[in-house]
Amino acid sequence: MAASKLVDPDEFIRxxxxxxTYSWIMDEYRRKYGLQIGSGTISNWRHQLGIKKRAVRDSRLIPWAVRPEHRCHHVLQxxxxEARHRGGQPVAPDRLRxxxxWLDNLAAQDAVVHYEPETSQGWWLVPRRPGVDADLIREPGxxxxSRGSRS
Incomplete structure (x- = not known):
């Protein structure tokens, strides 16, 4: 088994x-320790140290299995x-703006998000159905x- 590249667990936890960000940690490890690490390494350290994921999963906002080609779309981001914000997790000021x-735009259009995985675009803003679409998304049938990955 190879030795861990984790130089200072307390520093990593801090x-x-x-x-x-993972990118910041990878850059800092390269700068400070001359070590090349990847995002998988950071994820493994997080798991080994018993640190919970930052990602907030909210199936009320994202009830779909999202195809890989649609995972970087602005609507999903x-x-x-919003899931992070609702979950009480920190959101960077520029991201919050x-x-x-985006929320103001949805409200002005009285629109909700709809996802069609079989299309190339994937994400759509569609008119809200009164009495049906109570939140930000078109309620799917x-x-x-899926339940998600390890915590």
């Missing part, structure tokens, strides 16, 4: 707790950001989201 602008 960085992670401060909300440093905004739904994830984008979220507020079937929830297709």
């Amino acid at each position: 960085w992670y707790g401060e909300g440093k 905004m739904l994830r950001t 984008k979220l507020r602008y 079937v929830v297709t989201r």
Whole structure:
């Protein structure tokens, strides 16, 4: 078994707790220790140290199994950001501004998010159905989201 590249567990825990991004941690390890690590390494350290994931999973906002080609779309990023915000997790100020602008736009259009995995676009803003679509999304007939990965 190879030796761990984790130089200082307390430092890693502090960085992670401060909300440093995986990219920032990888760059800092390269700068400070001359070690090349990847995001999988950071995820493994987090799991080994018993640190909970930052990601907030909210199946009420994202009830779909999202195809890989649709995972970087702006609409999904905004739904994830709203899930973090609702979950009481920190959201960067610039991201929060984008979220507020996006939410204001949805409200002005009286629109909700709809996901069609079989299309190339995937994400759509569609008119809210009064009495049916109570939140930010078009209520799907079937929830297709899997339960998620390890914590």
